[in-house]
Amino acid sequence: MSTTNLPETTYNSIVHRKAKGSLILNSKALYFLPLSGDAHPLPWTSIAKHQVSPATHPKSLLKVICNS
Numbered sequence: 001m002s003t004t005n006l007p008e009t010t011y012n013s014i015v016h017r018k019a020k021g022s023l024i025l026n027s028k029a030l031y032f033l034p035l036s037g038d039a040h041p042l043p044w045t046s047i048a049k050h051q052v053s054p055a056t057h058p059k060s061l062l063k064v065i066c067n068s
Contacts, residue, residue: 030064042066 008026015021021034029041046066053061 011023014023019034024031029043031039033039051063
């Protein structure tokens with residue numbers, strides 16, 4: 001997937017609300033690309049904060065909180 005030809009980082013084997021897919025990061029936005037659908041962009045300016053699970057947690061978890 002190309003998101004306006006910007007350098008990007010992709011993480012595979014991601015699950016969001018029971019949908020499997022990939023997480024794509026570039027300088028404009030964070031994208032979730034489900035295996036069965038279109039990418040859902042989340043511009044960086046809409047993210048208020050995030051939380052990450054500790055390294056000792058059995059699963060890596062990321063919680064993204066958007067601006068109201």
